[in-house]
Amino acid sequence: MTTSEPNTPVPSGSQAILEVADVTKTYGEGHTQVTAIANASLQVQQGQFVSLLGPSGSGKTTLISMIGGLLTPSSGTIRLGDEMISSMSKKELTRLRAERVGFVFQSSNLVPFLTARENLLYVASLPRHHDRKAAAKRADSLLAELGLSDRANNVPEKLSGGERQRVAIGRALMNDPDLVLVDEPTAALDTELGRQVVQLLAREVKQRGKTGIMVTHDLRMVEYTDEVFEILDGKLTKSTGDPALAVH
Amino acid sequence: MMLAFAEIRRTRGRFLSIIGALSLITFLVLTLTALSDGLFYGSTGAYRSSNAQAYAFSTDAEGSLVRSRVPVSDVAAYQSTEGVTQASGVGVLLTSGTGPDGELDLAVFGVEPDGAGVPTTLDEGRMPEPGEDSAAAVDQSVADRGAVIGSTITVGSRAVSVVGITKDSSYQLQPTIWTTIPTWRAMQESVRPETRGLPPSLSAVALELAAGTDPNSITAVANTTVLSTDAAALAIPGVKEQRSTLNSIIYTTLLVAAIVVALFFALIVLEKRELFAALKALGTSTARLGTTVLTQALVASVVGVIVGVTIARLLGLALPAEIPTLFRLDSLIQVSVFTVVASVLGALFSLRRIARIDPATALGGALQ
Numbered sequence A: 001m002t003t004s005e006p007n008t009p010v011p012s013g014s015q016a017i018l019e020v021a022d023v024t025k026t027y028g029e030g031h032t033q034v035t036a037i038a039n040a041s042l043q044v045q046q047g048q049f050v051s052l053l054g055p056s057g058s059g060k061t062t063l064i065s066m067i068g069g070l071l072t073p074s075s076g077t078i079r080l081g082d083e084m085i086s087s088m089s090k091k092e093l094t095r096l097r098a099e100r101v102g103f104v105f106q107s108s109n110l111v112p113f114l115t116a117r118e119n120l121l122y123v124a125s126l127p128r129h130h131d132r133k134a135a136a137k138r139a140d141s142l143l144a145e146l147g148l149s150d151r152a153n154n155v156p157e158k159l160s161g162g163e164r165q166r167v168a169i170g171r172a173l174m175n176d177p178d179l180v181l182v183d184e185p186t187a188a189l190d191t192e193l194g195r196q197v198v199q200l201l202a203r204e205v206k207q208r209g210k211t212g213i214m215v216t217h218d219l220r221m222v223e224y225t226d227e228v229f230e231i232l233d234g235k236l237t238k239s240t241g242d243p244a245l246a247v248h
Numbered sequence B: 001m002m003l004a005f006a007e008i009r010r011t012r013g014r015f016l017s018i019i020g021a022l023s024l025i026t027f028l029v030l031t032l033t034a035l036s037d038g039l040f041y042g043s044t045g046a047y048r049s050s051n052a053q054a055y056a057f058s059t060d061a062e063g064s065l066v067r068s069r070v071p072v073s074d075v076a077a078y079q080s081t082e083g084v085t086q087a088s089g090v091g092v093l094l095t096s097g098t099g100p101d102g103e104l105d106l107a108v109f110g111v112e113p114d115g116a117g118v119p120t121t122l123d124e125g126r127m128p129e130p131g132e133d134s135a136a137a138v139d140q141s142v143a144d145r146g147a148v149i150g151s152t153i154t155v156g157s158r159a160v161s162v163v164g165i166t167k168d169s170s171y172q173l174q175p176t177i178w179t180t181i182p183t184w185r186a187m188q189e190s191v192r193p194e195t196r197g198l199p200p201s202l203s204a205v206a207l208e209l210a211a212g213t214d215p216n217s218i219t220a221v222a223n224t225t226v227l228s229t230d231a232a233a234l235a236i237p238g239v240k241e242q243r244s245t246l247n248s249i250i251y252t253t254l255l256v257a258a259i260v261v262a263l264f265f266a267l268i269v270l271e272k273r274e275l276f277a278a279l280k281a282l283g284t285s286t287a288r289l290g291t292t293v294l295t296q297a298l299v300a301s302v303v304g305v306i307v308g309v310t311i312a313r314l315l316g317l318a319l320p321a322e323i324p325t326l327f328r329l330d331s332l333i334q335v336s337v338f339t340v341v342a343s344v345l346g347a348l349f350s351l352r353r354i355a356r357i358d359p360a361t362a363l364g365g366a367l368q
Helices: A060-067 A090-100 A116-124 A132-145 A161-173 A191-207 A219-224 B002-010 B012-048 B073-079 B140-144 B181-191 B229-234 B239-271 B273-281 B286-318 B329-356
Strands: A018-027 A034-044 A049-053 A075-080 A101-104 A179-183 A211-216 A227-232 A235-238 B054-058 B084-099 B102-111 B122-125 B135-139 B152-155 B158-166 B176-180 B204-209 B224-228
Touching: A018 A060, A034 A060, A034 A075, A034 A227, A049 A060, A049 A191, A049 A219, A060 A075, A060 A179, A060 A211, A090 A101, A101 A161, A116 A132, A116 A161, A116 B002, A132 A161, A161 A179, A161 A191, A179 A191, A191 A211, A191 A219, A211 A219, B002 B012, B002 B286, B012 B229, B012 B239, B012 B286, B012 B329, B054 B229, B073 B084, B073 B204, B084 B181, B102 B152, B102 B181, B135 B140, B140 B158, B140 B176, B152 B181, B158 B176, B158 B181, B176 B181, B224 B229, B229 B239, B239 B273, B239 B286, B239 B329, B273 B286, B286 B329
Parallel strands: A034 A235, A049 A211, A049 A227, A101 A179, A179 A211, B102 B176, B135 B158
Antiparallel strands: A018 A034, A018 A075, A227 A235, B054 B204, B054 B224, B084 B102, B084 B152, B084 B204, B122 B158, B135 B176, B152 B158
């Protein structure tokens, strides 16, 4: 698989859009130092949807936070396309998240006083250069694709849990990001709805040629992903066989 | 902007509560200011409307016209003092008299009509001519009690005919009448029999100064003290005290406005911590979230001020005339600006809290 960006100064031999290399994250100092992530490396190709599987406390949130530019690694590097996330300032990270990363949170975390459509338009207003007309068009087509056209002018309170998560997916895709990070998308949903939401996510990510990473502890959801990474006590491994082993 | 206005529109109730609180605060401050202005302007009109830049009082009078007593010869002494272009005697008598509508409190001013210490705010008619006894110009507040040009005002056994009406020239909240020094002296002897037979005296000497002369640089004649007209206005018993008391209430109330707004937005931000973390994770800058809160504070305070001003004006019209209130445009603008500034300053306290919200907390749920 090749990257779509011809100018990307990619290190030779690597064509992954996302490359995490030997990343460690520690908290505290001296005796009280805790290692949340130890020497993690992974590569994800464009168009891939992968899952990050692990029990709570395993470090999966820490890892995805670093990949999404919310935390800075203690050591190691994270590269997204041509940008070195791991060495960016806070301000640059804010810009990066607005332009190149989409997030789907556990509880949808939509703005409660904005309608579904306005929630999409809000994130469209975040990048420095944005086109209102194009954003309105894109919001409408995303909402239509997610089956939310007739719910577009409702505030989150008037939407069901599944509808809210679909709006959140629309919001994550709104700025045409390179990377979509999904944090336990099914936590607030029942099994069937959760399955539908993950299916929808997988479809959207692949159709649009995005790169997706989903954090989950739910084994039933990994069947919709291309690859499974397991994480346990801060150690990341690429799953080859039965991922159930990692969950216990 | 999108967040600020959408939130106000869709969660109207809570913003109505802060707007209501700010309206009441504005109303309170404005009413207090009107009272403060009413007391101040009602007390000091005779000075503020005067054509004199300074007054000379007897030293023991502490700048009070009613306590001061100077010999007639001081007028001539001041006339020849350097920096003084004109010195004129002023006599003051606080008493009561009878006007067309019956008895009223009065401050009788005896002045030299072509000299210093005369009101410049003649609205109608004329001042008495020099040497014209039994004539007086009266303050608008006397006209409000029924006097017109040609009316008769009686003080003791002495009657004067109204020949003119001046504006904003009351003294110690009392209506004033402006007459000649002989008429004033006759009235005084009529209502204060103990002053009969004493050598003629005056209350003070009003001084017109050469352009650019500092009133404090005038050399005082023996046993007298020179005060600028502004200083003399503040030396009226009670004026300074009333003003500082009411001003401290006003400033305290403005402080309360800032605290109310600070608490309101502190609560709003506390409640939205999770949402703000998510918005930051999505790439919203702290500056943008801060602008949202400040915009909301600005909108709430501007609307609150408009409502408060409206209530205060409507209620001011309904206040009885005995309460000395004065709604001045400059005070109104000042109070409005102060209230808005106090609100925005209050909201500024929330910015630190917003800055401290860590976007990383948006991931991993509430437990981490």
